[in-house]
Amino acid sequence: MGGDGLQFDTGISRQMEVVYTAPDVVEQRRVVRAALALRPGDRVLDVGVGPGLLAAEMAPEVGPEGRICGIDISDSMLAIAQTRADVPGGPRIELEPGSATSIPHPAESFDVVVSTQVFEYVDDVAGALEEVRRVLRPAGRVVLLDTDWDSVVWRSSDDARMQRVLTAFEEHLVDPHLPRTLGDVLEKSGFTLTHLQVVPMLNVGYDAHSLSAGLIDIIAEFVSGRAGVGADEARAWADDLRTLGPGYFFSLNRYLFVASAL
Numbered sequence: 001m002g003g004d005g006l007q008f009d010t011g012i013s014r015q016m017e018v019v020y021t022a023p024d025v026v027e028q029r030r031v032v033r034a035a036l037a038l039r040p041g042d043r044v045l046d047v048g049v050g051p052g053l054l055a056a057e058m059a060p061e062v063g064p065e066g067r068i069c070g071i072d073i074s075d076s077m078l079a080i081a082q083t084r085a086d087v088p089g090g091p092r093i094e095l096e097p098g099s100a101t102s103i104p105h106p107a108e109s110f111d112v113v114v115s116t117q118v119f120e121y122v123d124d125v126a127g128a129l130e131e132v133r134r135v136l137r138p139a140g141r142v143v144l145l146d147t148d149w150d151s152v153v154w155r156s157s158d159d160a161r162m163q164r165v166l167t168a169f170e171e172h173l174v175d176p177h178l179p180r181t182l183g184d185v186l187e188k189s190g191f192t193l194t195h196l197q198v199v200p201m202l203n204v205g206y207d208a209h210s211l212s213a214g215l216i217d218i219i220a221e222f223v224s225g226r227a228g229v230g231a232d233e234a235r236a237w238a239d240d241l242r243t244l245g246p247g248y249f250f251s252l253n254r255y256l257f258v259a260s261a262l
């Protein structure tokens, strides 16, 4: 992850965990799990496992004969994921520190590698895909989900301010537009793309327990003092959104890639 990007320290990790329990993000994981189509006995690696919500949902799907491993570069995320390591009907989730570009597992260890909203933080995506290929068995598959931040539609009382805030927030990622090139990079890395899908996120009417409402404080804090956005402006941007009530509107696209390591 770029040194100046979003740091998944204890505070951000806890805030993210709350955001990721919102119903719209739960639905996003349901779509990801449908694309994963796991079977009992599958061996799965979750790269950038985060708070472990997806890992915990996958565990009963692979059953006690399967394997769920998670790696992450953030100790605080791993500590949160550890609280979900024991899932009834599944194997104990195996968690360890590790980066997408240096995966701490032997070659051909997994049937499936999944990584949701992680590659957009990675400096060397081709290098990470090389690692994914190494740890996958022949004909194993990878499932990736990333956001293109040009897809944001977010109602505001001040569109120019919204644009300044979103431009500053793009600095939280290495590549805020990764999905538009990811198919090419997958093919060049020796994968065959088998499925590509848009996963739209939509919040209509202000709901504190939704993806976008949960991101407001994280964004306001991140953009303060960046790209010409001051702390007062960031606060005014956040306050405005919370007053929109039933008129609140947010939408953004994630893109889901399934590819085979043939």
Ligand SMILES: C[S@@+](CC[C@H](N)C(=O)[O-])C[C@H]1O[C@@H](n2cnc3c(N)ncnc32)[C@H](O)[C@@H]1O
Binding pocket: 001, 008, 020, 047, 048, 049, 050, 051, 052, 053, 054, 071, 072, 073, 074, 077, 098, 099, 100, 101, 115, 116, 117, 118, 121, 122
């Ligand atoms: C936005 S969170 C997504 C968490 C989880 N995948 C999910 O969808 O719930 C991004 C996660 O990727 C991790 N991360 C960032 N760069 C990474 C890298 N190079 N290798 C492994 N994990 C990374 C962060 O620490 C964080 O836990």
